[in-house]
Amino acid sequence: MERGFSIVIDVGKTLSKITLWSREGTLLDRRVRPNAACAASGPRRLDVDGIAQWLVAALAEFAEHPIELLIPVGHGAGVAVLIDGKLAFPPIDYEQSLPDDIVQAYLAERDPFKLTGSPLLPDGLNLGAQLFWLDRLHPELMQRATFLPWAQYWAWFLSGVAVSEISSLGCHTDLWAPGIARFSPLAERMGWADRFAPLMLAADPIGTLRPQLASRTALPLTVTVLAGLHDSNAALLAARGFSAVGTNEATVLSTGTWFVAMRSPALSLPSASLPPGRDCLVNVDVFGRPVPSARFMGGREIENLIEIDTHRIDIRPDQPALVAAAPEILAGDIMVLPTFAPGCGPFPQAVGAWHNQPADWMQRRAAASLYAALVTDAALDL
Numbered sequence: 001m002e003r004g005f006s007i008v009i010d011v012g013k014t015l016s017k018i019t020l021w022s023r024e025g026t027l028l029d030r031r032v033r034p035n036a037a038c039a040a041s042g043p044r045r046l047d048v049d050g051i052a053q054w055l056v057a058a059l060a061e062f063a064e065h066p067i068e069l070l071i072p073v074g075h076g077a078g079v080a081v082l083i084d085g086k087l088a089f090p091p092i093d094y095e096q097s098l099p100d101d102i103v104q105a106y107l108a109e110r111d112p113f114k115l116t117g118s119p120l121l122p123d124g125l126n127l128g129a130q131l132f133w134l135d136r137l138h139p140e141l142m143q144r145a146t147f148l149p150w151a152q153y154w155a156w157f158l159s160g161v162a163v164s165e166i167s168s169l170g171c172h173t174d175l176w177a178p179g180i181a182r183f184s185p186l187a188e189r190m191g192w193a194d195r196f197a198p199l200m201l202a203a204d205p206i207g208t209l210r211p212q213l214a215s216r217t218a219l220p221l222t223v224t225v226l227a228g229l230h231d232s233n234a235a236l237l238a239a240r241g242f243s244a245v246g247t248n249e250a251t252v253l254s255t256g257t258w259f260v261a262m263r264s265p266a267l268s269l270p271s272a273s274l275p276p277g278r279d280c281l282v283n284v285d286v287f288g289r290p291v292p293s294a295r296f297m298g299g300r301e302i303e304n305l306i307e308i309d310t311h312r313i314d315i316r317p318d319q320p321a322l323v324a325a326a327p328e329i330l331a332g333d334i335m336v337l338p339t340f341a342p343g344c345g346p347f348p349q350a351v352g353a354w355h356n357q358p359a360d361w362m363q364r365r366a367a368a369s370l371y372a373a374l375v376t377d378a379a380l381d382l
Contacts, residue, residue: 004028004065009055010073011154012231013094013257014299016051018058020065031058038090042137045090046078046150052157056216063218070158070209072228075257076171077125078150081134081142082162088141091150094124098133106132110174111186117274117282117290118174122343128174128184131192147196151228159207159225162197167233169196170284178282178290202229202237202286229286232260232293237286240264251380259298259372261379262291278346280382294379296345298372301352304340305368313365325366334358336371346378 005023010016013035020029033054038045077094080087098106106129113119124130127149135142148156149168156162170176175187183193200206209223229237235254239245245252247265254260262283274280274292283291302313314322329335333356339345340352358364 002026002028004062004067006069006071007059007062007067008071008073008234009154009158009228010231010234011051011075011150013075013077014303015256016054018055018062020062029062031061033058038093043133044093044096046093048080048087048090048153055154055157056213059213059217059219067219067223070223070225072151072154072158072226073231073234074149074151074154074168074228076150076168076173076230076232077127077130078153079127079130079134080148080150080153080156081138082146082148082156083141083144085160087153088138088145091153092124092130092134094130097123098129102133102136103129109186109190111177111184113276115177115179116174116184116186117170117178118172118176119276119279119281121172121279125344126172126174128186128190128192131175131190135190142195143191145195147192149230151230152197155206155225155228156197158209158213160210161207161225163200163204163206163227164196164198165200165202165227165229165286166288167202167230167284167286168228169199170282170288171230171232172281172283176284178284178288181288200227202227202233230283231256232258232262232295233283233285233291235260236262236264236283236291253376253380255298257297257299258295259376259379260293260295261376262293264291265289275382277348278382279344279348279379294346294382296339296375296379297341298375301340301375302368302372304352305336305371306365313369318362318365321362322366322369325360325363326370329358329363329367329370332356332358332363334363334367336367338371338375345375346382347375 002022004020006021008019016033035047078091177184187193204227205224214221232254239252280294283293335355338347
């Protein structure tokens, strides 16, 4: 049996996943958990306690392997607030709408897109908007807090060491200025820049597994925890490991709750040439380089269209039937119109709808697949 060397801990919006890898880069095993809605009072919160309990139990299932590395990965719209070495309150769920007065006041403070590469997004998708609201919800706590991006919260949970990381700060947060490689004027003006934990690179070792977690999981005390990175940037970094991509010009499409298209290597493309009103942005890779990007909430839209979330839309046994259904869809003038995630993607103001919705289950899935492909094509053009 191949022996596991590292574990990637990927805490997404819809799912939390851990994957076990050999030293040679072979995927050996995985565990997946759907994230639950948090029942905290007030604003919707991320399921931090449920994820933590599951994570510890899942890590224990790999205890027979000689694990050396733990690598946290997370979405870019969560921020943890630490006070005196403890989580002050669960992070806000980015799909929580913000009060109108907070939105209007925040709009007056934001830096322009040409500086941050960060478009104005709905709800709490801009991390700066979350911090702006939290400053008003918890003014005294926030003044003495340490902030961690979502991926680095899990690095802290595992190691007890608080750090920040550039790909997590540079993804539609309003907090980073890619052109000058530093915190945005907004982040500095609000005092947030000083409250984020020290910056480290994604691959930097920040510490070892907390003794109490080593005891609960039976993993070695010597397991090294890396600083970790933004999830879409993890996909970009992995793709660059293939010679066909490498340093060649390519566009990488990361799929999950979000479909994110990222141009690699970064072109000499000014932010002004990207349309921010169509969910285009400038991500920042793990080396701090700007990455022109476009995205839409593909996984969530597919879920809404097929009304099931228990398996992938394109599982292998169903693929022949899905392919066979495609010409039936075209012949029947069946189509899906965008968008089912209001305010997001290439058509943010459009209202999603079926045109001639089929009764047949396989045809609906095939139509949803074609829809995702066509919206992806529009995002790639942008």
